[in-house]
Amino acid sequence: MNTRETILTRIRTAVAQAPEVPEPARDYLPSHTPNNPQILLDLLAENLTDYRAIVHHTHEDNLPDLLNQLLSAHGSQTVLVPPGLPEHWLQASNAQQIEDSSTHTPHDLDTVDSVVTGCALAIAETGTLVLDASPDQGRRRITLIPDHHICIVRTPDQIIASLPQAMPRLDPTRPLTWISGPSATSDIELDRVEGVHGPRTLEVILLSATPQPGDQR
Amino acid sequence: MSGTYLGMPSFPVAAREAVNNPTLRANLRHATHTIRAKRAVAVAELADWALLREAGKQIKDRTLRHLDTLLVELEEKVTAAGGVVHWAADAEEANRIVTELVVATGEREVVKVKSMATQEIGLNEALEAAGIAAYETDLAELIVQLGQDRPSHILVPAIHRNRGEIRDIFATTMGEWGRPAPDDLTDSPAALAEAARLHLREKFLRAKVGISGANFMVAETGTLVVLESEGNGRMCLTLPETLISVVGIEKVIPSWRDLEVFLQTLPRSSTAERMNPYTSTWTGTTDSDGPKAFHLVLLDNGRTNTLADEVGRQALRCIRCSACLNVCPVYERAGGHAYGSVYPGPIGAILSPQLRGTQSDIDASLPYASSLCGACYEVCPVAIDIPEVLVHLREQVAEKGGKGHRLEKTAMKAAGWILNHPAALGAGERLASKTRKLHPHKVPGASAWTDSRDLPALPEQPFRDWWKKNRT
Numbered sequence: 179m180n181t182r183e184t185i186l187t188r189i190r191t192a193v194a195q196a197p198e199v200p201e202p203a204r205d206y207l208p209s210h211t212p213n214n215p216q217i218l219l220d221l222l223a224e225n226l227t228d229y230r231a232i233v234h235h236t237h238e239d240n241l242p243d244l245l246n247q248l249l250s251a252h253g254s255q256t257v258l259v260p261p262g263l264p265e266h267w268l269q270a271s272n273a274q275q276i277e278d279s280s281t282h283t284p285h286d287l288d289t290v291d292s293v294v295t296g297c298a299l300a301i302a303e304t305g306t307l308v309l310d311a312s313p314d315q316g317r318r319r320i321t322l323i324p325d326h327h328i329c330i331v332r333t334p335d336q337i338i339a340s341l342p343q344a345m346p347r348l349d350p351t352r353p354l355t356w357i358s359g360p361s362a363t364s365d366i367e368l369d370r371v372e373g374v375h376g377p378r379t380l381e382v383i384l385l386s387a388t389p390q391p392g393d394q395r
Numbered sequence: 396m397s398g399t400y401l402g403m404p405s406f407p408v409a410a411r412e413a414v415n416n417p418t419l420r421a422n423l424r425h426a427t428h429t430i431r432a433k434r435a436v437a438v439a440e441l442a443d444w445a446l447l448r449e450a451g452k453q454i455k456d457r458t459l460r461h462l463d464t465l466l467v468e469l470e471e472k473v474t475a476a477g478g479v480v481h482w483a484a485d486a487e488e489a490n491r492i493v494t495e496l497v498v499a500t501g502e503r504e505v506v507k508v509k510s511m512a513t514q515e516i517g518l519n520e521a522l523e524a525a526g527i528a529a530y531e532t533d534l535a536e537l538i539v540q541l542g543q544d545r546p547s548h549i550l551v552p553a554i555h556r557n558r559g560e561i562r563d564i565f566a567t568t569m570g571e572w573g574r575p576a577p578d579d580l581t582d583s584p585a586a587l588a589e590a591a592r593l594h595l596r597e598k599f600l601r602a603k604v605g606i607s608g609a610n611f612m613v614a615e616t617g618t619l620v621v622l623e624s625e626g627n628g629r630m631c632l633t634l635p636e637t638l639i640s641v642v643g644i645e646k647v648i649p650s651w652r653d654l655e656v657f658l659q660t661l662p663r664s665s666t667a668e669r670m671n672p673y674t675s676t677w678t679g680t681t682d683s684d685g686p687k688a689f690h691l692v693l694l695d696n697g698r699t700n701t702l703a704d705e706v707g708r709q710a711l712r713c714i715r716c717s718a719c720l721n722v723c724p725v726y727e728r729a730g731g732h733a734y735g736s737v738y739p740g741p742i743g744a745i746l747s748p749q750l751r752g753t754q755s756d757i758d759a760s761l762p763y764a765s766s767l768c769g770a771c772y773e774v775c776p777v778a779i780d781i782p783e784v785l786v787h788l789r790e791q792v793a794e795k796g797g798k799g800h801r802l803e804k805t806a807m808k809a810a811g812w813i814l815n816h817p818a819a820l821g822a823g824e825r826l827a828s829k830t831r832k833l834h835p836h837k838v839p840g841a842s843a844w845t846d847s848r849d850l851p852a853l854p855e856q857p858f859r860d861w862w863k864k865n866r867t
Binding site: 201354 | 422425426429430440441442443446447449450453454456457459460462463466467476482483484488532533534535538551553554557558561584585587588591592595596599600601613616618624625626627629630633634644651652653654655656658659666668669670671672673674675676677678681683684685693695699700702703705708
């Protein structure tokens, strides 16, 4: 008998006398937040900020200016761009755009200053961005190696209240990266330190189609 | 299991040494109290915590009941998505499979994501014996590896070290493994994290083989899930050309939807966060994104034996959050090393003796490494009744009749005779009352139990004499 069969046989023997277990009761809450776009937007911004992400609010027309401003403020000479990022988003920026390519080695990516991506969705209750490697987000490694990540969330469409509401909207056959704030560690006396191996600065732009009160230029 | 812990002293011996180390006690007390307070806040945010806990328990119980079909389904889905599935009955077989896979790539070094399963099987030592360097990339694991130390906590393996000790380890040993620490390294956590970042980045960028465990494996889709904070996990899971994941068979869950429960309960229970900074999921391989080759090694190593125990099998529900360690009064004082296992604390006290059997002194002593206060059960996000399993395992150890248990049996036999002979009992009680001033406060020369407990004070006269005098 090979190992596979041995293990499966051991399992069957072990649980042969065990009683049948019913389907799990899923009477937990589908969401902890009222389904109101403004409340979800505020909650997402609050939770992102709580985990030291830097949050900006803007609308479509102002996005190129804001991106230029953020890249300049960070002193970025180069910016990594996934293949499907809308072209006009970076039209106001002077930073040299580097298109993601499979020929780039990890060392090449390590020399790039910033990366700009979209996302698949954002979860308000946990302050989480989910990237699913769609064309506007690119390969998983491009949001990992550069030290500065700017992620754009389209509001209100891409903001989901809770984990139970997010799961059915995500495709498990795609590689997913869930990001809640910048890279962090608490391994030394449980003091939280931001920025270990991933980007040390995470900026999130909450983008609406039309101007909103509180938008940044 | 790993040969590292052979010959470990039993828990009471190791614990006595640990409680006499004031630095260790201070480090542990600070860390466990900090995290347990934060956890309580994070859990209180969710009004439906009790329901999520119950759902997590039920999902895991159903998983264990149908483990065979779920593993077969998982294997099918992983294979269809471009992965290769291997089965390992024990540590030796798992180590052999992984070593052969690494050798086949022609590489002599691997980067590792923190993984309890690979620690359990002693993979690093096995790779080293085959001439392959395994670099731990989690900051705490790096501290442990550079310090030639052993992990002492499931989540924060270097919890027993303070910042000064970590600075000294980095300053003296980083250079032997790669990029040295900067000359002016201070003991601030930010400076230490930065030193680790620079030291490890050179390894991440050149690594061709990554090795990981997984927090969950979804049978329905063949998806593996890793939760982490630092980004070292993402580095190891996406940059190398070959990824090898070693995962205990109990880590499978039936459906994608089940993650909505555990992604709510695991981060809050372990790091006391709403969500950990990074979670990666992958299903087989993806064209031009991440590793070209993916191997999944499914590990038994005592899990099917544990599954066969009606009471003890609930330990396999464990999602390795470590909340039980942080609330345990015994762990807080004895530290993780005293448990002589990669799984310390209350969960280790029930998991290790079940995975390894209770033949050794250390494993036979672990079910006693508890005051049965029940705090571990209260915080467990999958409701493992650890005290129940501890008592169950004590019974098994007692049945095997070690030295202490033979004395106990003799004492019980004598007590049985006395209780069956009322005259003798009455005479004994009267004698005990009359001589009560002469009695010691503790039973001399007895076991660890009586050493730490005072005898109850005897009344001036036996109750039956008092009754006869006052009521008849």
